[in-house]
Amino acid sequence: MNPSRVTLGLVNPKSATNVASILRACGCYGASAVFYTGQRYGYAKDYRADTQKIRERIPTVGVDDLISMTPKGASRIGIELVEGATPLPEFEHPDNAYYLFGPEDGSLPQEVVSACDHVIYIPTQGSMNLAATANVVLYDRMSKRDYPVGDTLIRQSRDNNNRLKIAL
Numbered sequence: 001m002n003p004s005r006v007t008l009g010l011v012n013p014k015s016a017t018n019v020a021s022i023l024r025a026c027g028c029y030g031a032s033a034v035f036y037t038g039q040r041y042g043y044a045k046d047y048r049a050d051t052q053k054i055r056e057r058i059p060t061v062g063v064d065d066l067i068s069m070t071p072k073g074a075s076r077i078g079i080e081l082v083e084g085a086t087p088l089p090e091f092e093h094p095d096n097a098y099y100l101f102g103p104e105d106g107s108l109p110q111e112v113v114s115a116c117d118h119v120i121y122i123p124t125q126g127s128m129n130l131a132a133t134a135n136v137v138l139y140d141r142m143s144k145r146d147y148p149v150g151d152t153l154i155r156q157s158r159d160n161n162n163r164l165k166i167a168l
């Protein structure tokens, strides 16, 4: 398996809280950058929502056009409720992936969908919250690849005051 490289693209996100949740997911699952279009996140951005200051580690860049920002060698993967899309559980994620998400109050534009190499949907009843969708996609990717396991990772990942064990 080649090295994993993950970039996210967000179409005109509305909620700074959602973007902060997506940044946190990027930190947890190892994404390298987030591009976004539109002005709403720039105006609404409340960096206090990014409690772990993940934007200092993961570039969060406002751009005019998500498609022209496609990272070199990456497959564009639209995440949207689109007729004919592939259900996420059946999808094999490419090593170098650029995941594109629509806004909270809209959808991926048709020109973005048309420019994608793959279009994926999550078979939910109704649509999911934007940040929840990004978390599910990144979790699904991790679950289908080699991933670190064990107590060392648990100790590194949990809060300092968490000393829980299965049995004493």
Ligand SMILES: C[S@@+](CC[C@H](N)C(=O)[O-])C[C@H]1O[C@@H](n2cnc3c(N)ncnc32)[C@H](O)[C@@H]1O
Pocket (backbone or CB within 6 Å): 079, 080, 081, 100, 101, 102, 103, 104, 105, 106, 107, 108, 120, 121, 122, 123, 124, 126, 127, 128, 129, 130, 133
């Ligand atoms: C709250 S949804 C917006 C409404 C959504 N475009 C619709 O047609 O119902 C925000 C974004 O989350 C993603 N999303 C939410 N639920 C999804 C699902 N079940 N499958 C794929 N993408 C989803 C899409 O990128 C979507 O544009």
